[in-house]
Amino acid sequence: MEIGERRIPFKNESIMSEKKEMLYEGKAKQVFATENPDEVVVRYKDDATAFNAQKRGQFDRKGELNNAISTLIFGYLADNGIPTHFIAKLDDREQLVKKVDIIPLEIVVRNYVAGSMAQRLGVEEGIKSPVTIFDLCFKRDDLGDPLINDHHAVFLGAASYAELAEMYALTDKINKLLIDLFDKANVILVDFKIELGKTADGKMVLADEISPDTCRLWDKDTKKKLDKDRFRRDLGEITEAYVEIFNRLQKALAK
Ligand code: TMP
Ligand code: ASP
Numbered sequence: 001m002e003i004g005e006r007r008i009p010f011k012n013e014s015i016m017s018e019k020k021e022m023l024y025e026g027k028a029k030q031v032f033a034t035e036n037p038d039e040v041v042v043r044y045k046d047d048a049t050a051f052n053a054q055k056r057g058q059f060d061r062k063g064e065l066n067n068a069i070s071t072l073i074f075g076y077l078a079d080n081g082i083p084t085h086f087i088a089k090l091d092d093r094e095q096l097v098k099k100v101d102i103i104p105l106e107i108v109v110r111n112y113v114a115g116s117m118a119q120r121l122g123v124e125e126g127i128k129s130p131v132t133i134f135d136l137c138f139k140r141d142d143l144g145d146p147l148i149n150d151h152h153a154v155f156l157g158a159a160s161y162a163e164l165a166e167m168y169a170l171t172d173k174i175n176k177l178l179i180d181l182f183d184k185a186n187v188i189l190v191d192f193k194i195e196l197g198k199t200a201d202g203k204m205v206l207a208d209e210i211s212p213d214t215c216r217l218w219d220k221d222t223k224k225k226l227d228k229d230r231f232r233r234d235l236g237e238i239t240e241a242y243v244e245i246f247n248r249l250q251k252a253l254a255k
Contacts, residue, residue, distance in 0.1 A: 050232040065242040066211040084206040100197025108135035110191040185248035190216035
């Protein structure tokens with residue numbers, strides 16, 4: 001499979017992607033400055049972590065696959081009216097994106113019960129929720145990204161109530177579009193995490209990535225896990241699962 005060269009159409013013709021100094025290194029990605037102060041290059045690594053980096057590993061082609069998958073998803077969302085930071089896929093591992101101030105909140109959307117919610121509330125994994133559940137986590141690695149509520153977020157200065165309302169509305173739209181896309185790929189979107197940011201002109205946009213690292217994705221028929229839980233839970237066939245998601249998304253988007 002050749003997934004390196006694909007470029008999503010972009011509006012900005014004068015791409016200045018010359019990488020300069022590294023601005024930030026996270027667990028799965030690095031961010032580099034470019035000649036344009038409003039744009040940065042994101043480089044996807046093969047490193048995988050789980051449980052706030054207590055579990056560490058690497059798996060084959062993870063960076064390349066997440067870059068390719070996130071590119072497909074951000075392109076699809078942009079085509080459907082979602083503002084995003086994405087500009088272009090540059091190569092196997094790199095994307096050019098708008099520089100944003102990340103809002104220090106992770107929004108987790110849950111359509112089915114799984115993972116930490118199943119554990120925290122003593123509910124069985126796999127139950128479909130009658131309502132869309134939004135969790136808010138404060139982005140602080142040293143605290144393990146604690147689960148908080150709206151009032152904590154406002155208290156912490158992470159967002160105002162008006163911004164939270166805008167964030168939830170945007171997240172809800174994204175959820176509906178993603179449920180639809182994954183459904184066409186015969187996949188259940190169990191849950192996922194997103195991060196939002198503000199561009200230089202103050203516009204709220206979808207940032208970070210959407211990939212099997214940040215979603216729980218189950219095959220609709222077999223309920224086989226096709227996401228990072230294969231790494232978290234030592235289930236094997238991790239790369240194969242990510243390749244499967246890429247192939248299915250590509251097919252679903254071609255329809
Ligand atoms: P959780 O069940 O561990 O709270 O995870 C919910 C969803 O959010 C799941 O799809 C994985 C994703 N997620 C991230 O992308 N990054 C994180 O740091 C965490 C904790 C979860
Ligand atoms: N990405 C997070 C970490 O390293 C958690 C996870 O995805 O499970 O620690």
